[in-house]
Amino acid sequence: GESVGLHLPTLSVQEGDNSIINCAYSNSASDYFIWYKQESGKGPQFIIDIRSNMDKRQGQRVTVLLNKTVKHLSLQIAATQPGDSAVYFCAEIPLNSGGYQKVTFGTGTKLQVIP
Amino acid sequence: DGGITQSPKYLFRKEGQNVTLSCEQNLNHDAMYWYRQDPGQGLRLIYYSQIVNDFQKGDIAEGYSVSREKKESFPLTVTSAQKNPTAFYLCASSADRGGYGYTFGSGTRLTVV
Numbered sequence: 001g002e003s004v005g006l007h008l009p010t011l012s013v014q015e016g017d018n019s020i021i022n023c024a025y026s027n028s029a030s031d032y033f034i035w036y037k038q039e040s041g042k043g044p045q046f047i048i049d050i051r052s053n054m055d056k057r058q059g060q061r062v063t064v065l066l067n068k069t070v071k072h073l074s075l076q077i078a079a080t081q082p083g084d085s086a087v088y089f090c091a092e093i094p095l096n097s098g099g100y101q102k103v104t105f106g107t108g109t110k111l112q113v114i115p
Numbered sequence: 116d117g118g119i120t121q122s123p124k125y126l127f128r129k130e131g132q133n134v135t136l137s138c139e140q141n142l143n144h145d146a147m148y149w150y151r152q153d154p155g156q157g158l159r160l161i162y163y164s165q166i167v168n169d170f171q172k173g174d175i176a177e178g179y180s181v182s183r184e185k186k187e188s189f190p191l192t193v194t195s196a197q198k199n200p201t202a203f204y205l206c207a208s209s210a211d212r213g214g215y216g217y218t219f220g221s222g223t224r225l226t227v228v
């Protein structure tokens with residue numbers, strides 16, 4: 001299998017419980033944030049995004065919270081399921097002023113769901 | 116279905132060899148990217164291309180080369196100058212040149228033998 005998940009912080013959650021995964025970002029000028037899910041041996045998949053003019057956004061079973069004061073992003077997964085087991089990481093993108101905008105990716109958190 | 120395809124899924128390279136990783140997209144995206152993923156690290160940008168026949172170095176371009184002759188294709192060559200090539204390589208594309216709305220491929224695992 002893929003070794004992406006090695007050396008990452010791990011969150012173990014009982015099936016059915018809620019999960020909270022955190023991300024500290026570095027650039028106060030970041031304007032757009034994305035959460036990705038990466039299963040072993042696969043490419044990252046988009047989960048949810050949020051712009052800096054918002055502090056909360058909800059999707060299906062997922063919620064992203066943004067605290068710009070402390071440069072913190074969190075992903076909440078409700079009623080965690082075995083299929084949620086994966087590595088989750090955040091990405092930050094600065095304000096689009098034209099041209100290529102450098103995307104900075106976090107290192108990720110491994111979520112293990114205990115059946 | 117539209118998507119981005121990387122091949123092969125697993126690739127083995129002998130010391131001193133060049134190898135080429137394929138990345139094809141049928142999303143009509145202008146921008147394409149190559150990232151390297153190592154255990155415990157965030158994705159690191161190798162090269163990117165915002166338009167056909169143009170590409171730019173990313174943060175870790177040394178030992179790699181790319182071409183962008185067609186909109187759909189952005190192959191990455193890992194040359195013998197890359198001293199530590201064992202990694203998981205991800206290709207991505209986006210409609211917006213600013214990196215919004217990435218679609219990632221499924222990755223190629225390169226191992227030096």
